[in-house]
Amino acid sequence: MGDAAQDLDAKGGALDTAKDLFAGAAGGIAQVLIGQPFDIVKVRLQTSTAYTSALDAATTIYAKEGPLAFYKGTLTPLLGIGACVSIQFGAFGFARRYFENANLSSSSRSKDLSYGQYYAAGAFAGVANSVISGPIEHVRIRLQAQPHGANRLYTGPLDCVRKLGAAHNGSILRGLYRGEAVTIIREATAYGAWFLAFEYLMNADVSRNKLRSRAEVPAYKVALYGGLAGEALWLASYPFDVVKSKMQTDGFGAQTKYKSMRDCFGQVWRAEGARGFWKGIGPTLLRAMPVSAGTFAVVEATMRAIS
Template sequence: MGDAAQDLDAKGGALDTAKDLFAGAAGGIAQVLIGQPFDIVKVRLQTSAAYSSALDAAASIYAKEGPLAFYKGTLTPLLGIGACVSIQFGAFGYARRYFEAANTRSPSGSKELGYGQYFAAGSFAGVANSVISGPIEHVRIRLQTQPHGAARLYAGPFDCIRQLSARAGVLGGLYRGEVVTIWREAAAYGTWFLTFEYLMNADVARNRLASRADVPSWKVALYGGLAGEALWLASYPLDVVKSKMQTDGFGKDMRYRSMRDCFAQTWRAEGARGFWKGIGPTLLRAMPVSAGTFAVVEATMRAIS
């Protein structure tokens, strides 16, 4: 492992990582602006029984809270998701280069990654990302699900952070649901990067292209969108549990004592269907959001390479 890490440094890994981080930040901004309206509908469906469908939830939000309600809690992800996606692509790029360096020392001498390595690199990126995505998503979900108007609980993201930390400390409050977040991120981003890399590599081989830079932008977006669908299908039950835990009360009002307890209660109360509530709007959101993210990241990488 040490030899491979030295090879990374010798090949200018720091500069490559900086490029990955920058491109990821650009992709993250696009991701938030495209996906936030879909996301608030998903969270409302996951955490409330008041809506019969995604359309009903969207219509209710619009009628009772106005069009700007679809961007409730946007400041936190706009600041944070750019950082999250930056970390995702930076960590994935680092792990990919580590595997490439290790592979060149194998008997075959080929630096090409196997698909198990792509999944491992993506999972590494997800776990690295979870350190900041956990609290960012917790704050966003609290803001998205709080009452409207004078009954609201939080004045904004910073007030929400303050109140959560005051109620149960940083770990028990702000980082509530972090264990399930780590599991979700590992499964989600392992699948996300694996799917995208497989589709891009298959296109290069099928059309006998010189490199992936020759793949048309519309195909990059399409493959990114399909990767987004795969991401959520691989991780959605974990996301449901995370959302339930991050909208739960504190102290005597706490319903779920742990990730395992939340899984058990959801299964008893709702069966398997309970783990897929809100999947419709999530998959609708995933295609444009993930397509936009990969399209922006690939375009940025091509521009700065």
């Protein structure tokens, strides 16, 4: 009887994880299509001094490179971000169920998570996600930051991957995973805050309005809470993202500007002070609201449809 119950729990957990992965993939596609134009402006502001503001960057890109430039490097994230968001929600769901079971085994006998546990589950999701997001974002950032026209450094994602490998003595993995340490820190911080904020807002709504379950929270509120969670994500992690972008657009060999994550932090601080860690935060927060709202709205709608 005990073995049968364990088998049933294992099957149920596997099914729940599969649902989380599928819903996350749907949310990831929505995230890329909504957010890519904002993201290229953010990367240009982080890695160049050619623009005075986000509006200047956007109008300059449009005038010199055309409207399709806002979707430069989209192929890589479109293929990869769906997988990344799938992993985020799959890993978060796995960690959440782990904490629920641990809480049920404790003296409290309640499976409700503390907000510290929500943050820990989100941080776990971020670390799991960083294995894929690190190289995907590295390639995307290099494609977004490269010069336009005849001075292009890479003809596409595969050419970028080849050149990253060649610059690291033929090791494609070393090239792709450059800046991975700060990526892991950023992902853990960002997704800890992201999931914590969303779960807090959803739980507060259920409690405030005396709903039977979160499935009764209206779709527009799910989108609103998702958008606010996106703001929390970037406010918690943006300085790490700036350092990551700088390291992942750095030169190679004699042209290497940053020796390490610590060196990059130091150089940014000496050159620009605290302001240097917040360059591009405006368009990033502007982008975060619709992108995160769309992601959570699609994920919640998908979960409700397949449950």
